[in-house]
Amino acid sequence: xxxxxxxxxxxxxxxxxxxxxxxxxxxxxxxxxxxxxxxxxxxxxxxxxxxxxxxxxxxxxxxxxxxxxxxxxxxxxxxxxxxxxxxxxxxxxxxxxxxxxxxxxxxxxxxxxxxxxxxxxxxxxxxxxxxxxxxxxxxxxxxxxxxxxxxxxxxxxxxxxxxxxx
Amino acid sequence: xxxxxxxxxxxxxxxxxxxxxxxxxxxxxxxxxxxxxxxxxxxxxxxxxxxxxxxxxxxxxxxxxxxxxxxxxxxxxxxxxxxxxxxxxxxxxxxxxxxxxxxxxxxxxxxxxxxxxxxxxxxxxxxxxxxxxxxxxxxxxxxxxxxxxxxxx
Numbered sequence: 119x120x121x122x123x124x125x126x127x128x129x130x131x132x133x134x135x136x137x138x139x140x141x142x143x144x145x146x147x148x149x150x151x152x153x154x155x156x157x158x159x160x161x162x163x164x165x166x167x168x169x170x171x172x173x174x175x176x177x178x179x180x181x182x183x184x185x186x187x188x189x190x191x192x193x194x195x196x197x198x199x200x201x202x203x204x205x206x207x208x209x210x211x212x213x214x215x216x217x218x219x220x221x222x223x224x225x226x227x228x229x230x231x232x233x234x235x236x237x238x239x240x241x242x243x244x245x246x247x248x249x250x251x252x253x254x255x256x257x258x259x260x261x262x263x264x265x266x267x268x269x270x271x272x273x274x275x276x277x278x279x280x281x282x283x284x
Numbered sequence: 285x286x287x288x289x290x291x292x293x294x295x296x297x298x299x300x301x302x303x304x305x306x307x308x309x310x311x312x313x314x315x316x317x318x319x320x321x322x323x324x325x326x327x328x329x330x331x332x333x334x335x336x337x338x339x340x341x342x343x344x345x346x347x348x349x350x351x352x353x354x355x356x357x358x359x360x361x362x363x364x365x366x367x368x369x370x371x372x373x374x375x376x377x378x379x380x381x382x383x384x385x386x387x388x389x390x391x392x393x394x395x396x397x398x399x400x401x402x403x404x405x406x407x408x409x410x411x412x413x414x415x416x417x418x419x420x421x422x423x424x425x426x427x428x429x430x431x432x433x434x435x436x437x
Contacts, residue, residue: 209402229373248405250434
């Protein structure tokens with residue numbers, strides 16, 4: 119399952135190299151995923167956020183099979199190192215996110231880290247978290263009184279010009 | 285050398301006509317030195333001073349200049365500059381601080397570590413009552429009026 123094709127398929131390779139090796143990479147991503155399930159919004163480097171996204175969506179996909187499914191339970195107990203989060207996953211996250219097929223997580227790039235490495239950072243969050251939203255949609259200002267009056271005035275001007283022209 | 289001279293004095297010299305000093309073989313070092321010096325003479329060096337006009341042409345051509353960025357725009361909420369594909373730093377900082385405070389309150393409510401209850405969370409500000417939809421949820425109360433950027437839906 120490839121979420122962002124250009125990002126992942128770099129020169130025909132799937133998945134980035136991280137940490138001290140493949141095992142270290144999985145352990146690191148497991149820790150980040152546990153943090154994501156606990157806090158529902160975390161800041162990491164952009165590459166790690168991109169990788170954790172894949173595993174987060176797969177985990178929730180497995181968890182949707184239900185509490186009793188053996189494979190789902192195995193996955194949850196492996197990927198979530200803190201065991202109180204296994205209950206949270208099945209009882210809270212699945213009902214909240216179960217109606218959709220994909221897109222349980224969102225990633226936004228934030229300004230580079232303040233420390234010397236100036237790393238490319240991202241904030242990774244689960245949909246429907248209780249925190250303030252990171253992106254607010256601008257309300258449509260066409261419906262305001264002033265804008266409606268101006269619209270009407272513009273229409274009047276064009277009508278009078280057309281009539282005057284004729 | 286002193287031993288050889290001594291031997292020449294004791295032993296009768298050979299009756300051979302010839303030059304007193306044997307001809308020394310032509311030393312290679314001198315030829316090598318000559319060719320090295322010669323090779324120096326053929327190295328590249330500027331013939332003329334580069335004029336300031338030519339220097340300016342080289343230093344200021346577009347390949348050497350810093351590229352102008354066209355992906356900077358003002359944020360529609362606060363007016364600070366931001367990159368198009370990056371969240372506004374000012375707006376994000378506001379949200380981050382509020383999130384940190386809420387998380388601090390959650391931690392205080394939980395008490396000990398690894399005590400996350402398997403229920404949803406809802407944040408209520410000053411003067412807000414839990415709605416019907418917030419029936420079984422964990423309530424986090426914030427003692428301030430609701431900020432305008434934290435919409436309820």
